[in-house]
Amino acid sequence: xxxxxxxxxxxxxxxxxxxxxxxxxxxxxxxxxxEYCPKDVLVLSEEFNRKGYHPPKVVKHGxxxxxxxxxxxCPDFAIYSVPLEEEASSDQQSAVSSQQSVExxxxxx
Amino acid sequence: MSTTVDPNQVAVDExxxxxxxxxxxxxxxxxxxxxxxxxxxxxxxxxxETGVDLDKTSIVSGIGCTGRVAGYMKLDAFHTTHGxxxxxxxxxxxxxxxxxVTVFSGDxxxxxxxxxxFIHAARRNMDLMIILVNNFIxxxxxxxxxxxxxxxxxxxxMPFGNFERPFNLPHLAASCGATYVARWTCLHxxxxxxxxxxxxxxxxxxxIEVIAPCSTLYARLNKLGTxxxxxxxxxxxxxIRPDADTRDxxxxxxxxxxxxxxxxxxxxxxxxxxxxxxxxxxxxKYVPLPPEGGLLHE
Ligand SMILES: Cc1ncc(C[n+]2csc(CCOP(=O)(O)OP(=O)(O)O)c2C)c(N)n1
Ligand code: SF4
Ligand code: SF4
Ligand code: SF4
Ligand SMILES: [Mg+2]
Numbered sequence: 001x002x003x004x005x006x007x008x009x010x011x012x013x014x015x016x017x018x019x020x021x022x023x024x025x026x027x028x029x030x031x032x033x034x035e036y037c038p039k040d041v042l043v044l045s046e047e048f049n050r051k052g053y054h055p056p057k058v059v060k061h062g063x064x065x066x067x068x069x070x071x072x073x074c075p076d077f078a079i080y081s082v083p084l085e086e087e088a089s090s091d092q093q094s095a096v097s098s099q100q101s102v103e104x105x106x107x108x109x
Numbered sequence: 110m111s112t113t114v115d116p117n118q119v120a121v122d123e124x125x126x127x128x129x130x131x132x133x134x135x136x137x138x139x140x141x142x143x144x145x146x147x148x149x150x151x152x153x154x155x156x157x158e159t160g161v162d163l164d165k166t167s168i169v170s171g172i173g174c175t176g177r178v179a180g181y182m183k184l185d186a187f188h189t190t191h192g193x194x195x196x197x198x199x200x201x202x203x204x205x206x207x208x209x210v211t212v213f214s215g216d217x218x219x220x221x222x223x224x225x226x227f228i229h230a231a232r233r234n235m236d237l238m239i240i241l242v243n244n245f246i247x248x249x250x251x252x253x254x255x256x257x258x259x260x261x262x263x264x265x266x267m268p269f270g271n272f273e274r275p276f277n278l279p280h281l282a283a284s285c286g287a288t289y290v291a292r293w294t295c296l297h298x299x300x301x302x303x304x305x306x307x308x309x310x311x312x313x314x315x316x317i318e319v320i321a322p323c324s325t326l327y328a329r330l331n332k333l334g335t336x337x338x339x340x341x342x343x344x345x346x347x348x349i350r351p352d353a354d355t356r357d358x359x360x361x362x363x364x365x366x367x368x369x370x371x372x373x374x375x376x377x378x379x380x381x382x383x384x385x386x387x388x389x390x391x392x393x394k395y396v397p398l399p400p401e402g403g404l405l406h407e
Contacts, residue, residue: 030142035341069298073150074146074147074150075147077124077130077150080125080126
């Protein structure tokens with residue numbers, strides 16, 4: 001989908017917020033979650049887990065939109081997100097651009 | 110070296126996939142960047158979102174890396190011998206018609222050694238949901254040529270490149286009589302999950318091919334990097350064309366992968382045909398198995 005129109009209820013839309021949970025020792029460092037997170041919340045850390053892989057870590061705190069894409073794509077069941085109950089964010093644009101980048105990256109195909 | 114996150118900080122069993130897996134067997138054996146785990150996650154999500162009764166859902170696998178799935182899912186499961194997932198599943202479905210019977214196995218298993226069972230189950234429109242993880246190779250045994258290895262691709266038994274024409278699986282399934290046929294890559298997490306959900310709700314021979322990376326054999330033997338690079342390749346080269354004629358969806362080495370739901374039609378299943386036929390011929394003398402499983406329960 002190339003075209004993104006501004007929804008009519010744009011002002012009332014609540015942007016979901018999430019918090020990432022990483023089960024570091026289960027991770028095999030594939031990088032799928034890092035690559036396909038629409039908000040670039042994650043990077044692979046420099047540190048090692050118990051098996052010698054580099055698990056992801058959160059670098060953009062507060063930017064996770066709880067889309068659960070990381071949980072869906074992780075082949076090792078090592079990451080997921082949980083919703084954060086919060087006030088509607090003023091950062092409306094971010095939800096839109098996040099949706100857009102999901103579509104552009106094609107991860108929602 | 111320290112760990113990034115103290116594993117105790119995260120309650121591992123809170124992972125949304127936990128209710129669907131035998132968590133005591135996790136971590137699984139699959140290599141880093143192998144795609145099989147992602148397909149399992151999509152399948153578990155589909156089970157979750159359709160809300161099927163897990164006590165009435167069973168999973169049958171053959172042998173191979175993908176064949177391990179039956180051992181990891183927290184469902185009634187059977188890990189058959191190589192190639193025999195479909196015949197076992199057929200018996201299970203006929204004996205216990207009320208069950209949702211799924212088959213989850215590899216390309217070598219289902220259409221190599223098990224190819225004969227595959228075509229006949231499709232022909233009979235046997236009430237089975239088949240998930241085939243196609244990594245273009247025999248992963249578990251060291252990368253031998255599979256009936257799905259694309260022309261020119263290398264495998265350990267075709268070191269100068271494959272010269273055998275591979276199967277076009279959606280066409281094979283459709284031409285044998287499958288009533289639901291779809292293909293996705295394991296990058297298409299949402300569409301794949303949606304296909305699983307549709308197939309769970311439908312009857313008849315439902316076939317979903319999932320193209321997934323085998324990093325250790327297929328990617329390495331073909332110098333394609335890792336599964337990470339293959340995921341990027343899918344991103345750039347998978348083309349969604351649901352109206353495609355299945356004759357045109359062959360996969361060439363490192364070329365476009367045409368994806369979509371190609372067939373979705375209703376036809377009487379094997380069991381329906383059998384019941385109708387015998388009721389017509391034998392009348393009251395014929396007692397079909399009731400949904401609870403009939404004789405098995407006596
Ligand atoms: C009768 C028999 N023949 C051969 C084998 C060896 N074998 C085990 S797995 C396998 C191939 C599996 O390939 P595939 O189904 O594509 O699974 P993958 O490992 O690629 O997921 C073979 C040939 C066997 N176990 N039993
Ligand atoms: S839930 Fe979505 S936004 Fe949050 S880390 Fe995962 S992929 Fe990124
Ligand atoms: S997708 Fe999973 S295994 Fe891969 S890097 Fe992320 S957490 Fe680790
Ligand atoms: S050998 Fe290939 S298919 Fe098997 S677990 Fe490793 S990457 Fe996956
Ligand atoms: Mg295989």
